[in-house]
Amino acid sequence: LFPQVSTMFAQCPWTCASPVLLIALLCCILSPPAQAIKSSEDIRCKCVCPPYRNITGQIYKKNVSQKDCNCLHVVEPMPVPGSDVEAYCLLCECKYEERSTTTIKVIIIIYLSVVGALLLYMAFLVLVDPLIRKPDAYTQPLHNEEENEDARSLAAAPTPSGARANTVLERVEGAQQRWKRQVQEQRKTVFDRHKMLS
């Protein structure tokens, strides 16, 4: 399985994997609303009735369907005697509302997990990564140009002889190094040299 995975990685690099991941995420976000609309605790009819004569204003909420969402069905107990009901109900405003608690729950949990993952990754990069990389730093020959230093460090990384010089781990390593350099360059442009986004 492993060689096939590497071939797949070779042919379909990160460029086409990431949109696929995004679309998968999108489907995860979109599918809960599709399923969850039917939950009965997520519909309500809200009737707001203003102060009338000596009755204070009231809000009535009831779990009814859209066709029953009117003053007569929802306002219980009716605070005015039978003759005044019509006048009172004319003042009340009833609205049918729907929501999807599953969507809300899923989205908040997705959001918090992404934030948590990013924080963990940042902690890893700041604390753990320098400790892992430290032994390699001394094996590199000192060189003037920082670009060549990175280039040589990658070239000097031990590759397994024969079969694959680009195993999945190596590719991930390389991609991560490249990404870190990119972020560093961006940081220099924005924060240090103030060339952009000032």
Next chain:
Amino acid sequence: MDQKSYRRGSFQSSTSDEDMLEIAGASLDFSMADDDPPLDREMGGFSSYNGGGMNGTSTIMDFLEEPLPGVGTYEDFNTIDWVREKSRDRDRHREITSRSKESTWALIHSVSDAFSGWLLMLLIGLLAGSLAGLIDISAHWMTDLKEGVCLAGFWFNHEHCCWKSNTTFMDRDKCPEWMSWSELILGHGEGAFAYILNYFMYVTWALLFSLLAVLLVKGFAPYACGSGIPEIKTILSGFIIRGYLGKWTLIIKTITLVLAVSSGLSLGKEGPLVHVACCCGNILCHLFTKYRKNEAKRREVLSAAAAAGVSVAFGAPIGGVLFSLEEVSYYFPLKTLWRSFFAALVAAFTLRSINPFGNSRLVLFYVEFHMPWHLLELVPFILLGIFGGLWGAFFIRSNIAWCRRRKTTRLGKYPVLEVFVVTAITAVLAFPNEYTRMSTSELISELFNDCGILDSSKLCEYVNDFNSTKGDDLPDRAAGPGVYTAMWQLALALIMKVFITIFTFGMKVPSGLFIPSMAVGAIAGRLLGVAMEQLAYYHHDWAIFSGWCSQGADCITPGLYAMVGAAACLGGVTRMTVSLVVIMFELTGGLEYIVPLMAAAMTSKWVADAIGREGIYDAHIRLNGYPFLEAKEEFSHKTLAMDVMRPRRNDPPLTVITQDSMTVEDVESIINETTYSGYPVVVSRESQRLVGFVLRRDLIISIENAWKKQDGIVSTSIIYFTDHSPPLPPSSPSMLKLRSILDLSPFTVTDQTPMEIVVDIFRKLGLRQCLVTHNGKLLGIITKKDVLKHIAQLANQDPDSILFN
């Protein structure tokens, strides 16, 4: 000019951000070419580019016919060549159409190619709508998290927590499931200690959110800060900023936007939503070859994505398309109009189905009143327009001054501390006043709301006379004490928002400008509206009111004044015209209010233009020195092309390459010694007759490739750009033909061409450089940077502020 980007070695495949090929180890020191490990160079150099391979030795015929990977791509911080991109797309289309007649598969391919644009728009709309739904729901929840937590499920915000339970008419917010922090910790919500505890928790949460936001931005995607619209405008005009629309920027911008909005800072999310939508567009472009390889087509897609972004921000698809047309895009072909509308509609529909605000509303402050207005009310509307224009000009001046200070002094060295301090000040000042404590969207919603009998907020505490109540249509009433309290609280909120937004916009967190401007305008409008209402109530016998505003009539709608004020302030800052009016009336659903909105928007634009020419986004473009050639302004000076061209009188002569008499060594030394991005090719140095133009990057790639792939190339090999090789004695080394990278149709003007026409040519065709001839002989070159510097010089601005190439 940042030339280093192509020198960085890349041994693995390029990421989606780096569409250009990072030449493995390509550097100006050509002597290094021999001792790099061959395997890595092989892979990094060619096999990774779109999966196509050039493994093994290639024959001379292959070398001549196939374009090299890397030729025709652009470096970072450079301008694209619109003409070349468009002609490449036309060639591609012609080829597909001609091949479609050959086989069924080719026919299907051509149909799918035509259809791919629409599929891409559909995907962009879906993704943008989903992300906007995620942002809305999360921001809503986290904003309420500063005040309390829901016991029925921590993921509910205040409104949803109290959805099921019984609330009273006067206190619609109180329910047993929602506990404020003091109630949770102390057990009760009353008293001074509870208030202080709530205050403390509010400030703590605000600081936590904003610190998290700035750390994430700084750590993962520094390009995610700011609004994004100035940079997107520049990108759409042809500039390349690699990584600005990448996936990390997308993720970080989405996450930190929610954090920044929730922390109570005076910023909005509309501008960053445009950036998010454009990132989605850019990322999804990589699925389709037609858009991945062609920078001009990609910018069409980005225009449509920007429309989708505004559409989900405001729930205004038409307004979004017009915003993209007016503010963001540079070239907007008619085909893009229909596709942008489609993308905007799909995005709005997706957002509606996620239903972030309940009731299938798209925007929190969607209002639906239809009260008529009177012609005499145009006077206060125009007053609001003047206020909007004045505030807009004031805001732009002060914000640019503050940003310039941040850019040049030590203030810019402490971005995290700056965010911390600004958030602390905002939170500490915002909590005591209930109108600043609530989120700005809710404030605008409340201000737009017209008071009816069903409202019980402080702003609607009028003195009710029950005997004269006729149904739902309330007359103008005297203001109760609640209204007076609300008025002075709103005035304080106005002052605070006016000043704090200056320091907030431009910080190193995603920040938008629309909502704070609308808030300022809405507060001012509502204040004026209530004042007018009370004036009409107490003095209904004055001549101006007696005609239309008798006692007991409902003539003045303060909610309308708030809307007009919001439109005026937004127009004053951004100088939007049509798109502003369309967005506002799509927000309200009322065609009756087009005239007041237009009156206010026009007045504010005229007043603001009288004080300062540029809108906020153009001002930021100029501050950052982006090479953006303003398409709307006329060039009105009488200079000629020869005043602007390079070389000037005292400069060394133009660096040219001859068509068949230079060796590889000569060309390499030219490339080493100069930093120009392209060189004209002439017949010979004596005649200086123009053959074409060749780009630096293409030259480097081709020569590199020739060193590796072609046999017999040495330093003294002749490089020729003609069709047939020049006659040489048989003992000379083999020659290098580079005709394929030569642009045979460079644009030329004569030296006496007025600069008006030259600037027009640059704008309309999207050129990067233009050659200047005199009597048919090549004299000099004008680049886009020269044009920008010239315009800046004539406008008495600093020409050295044009930073990029």
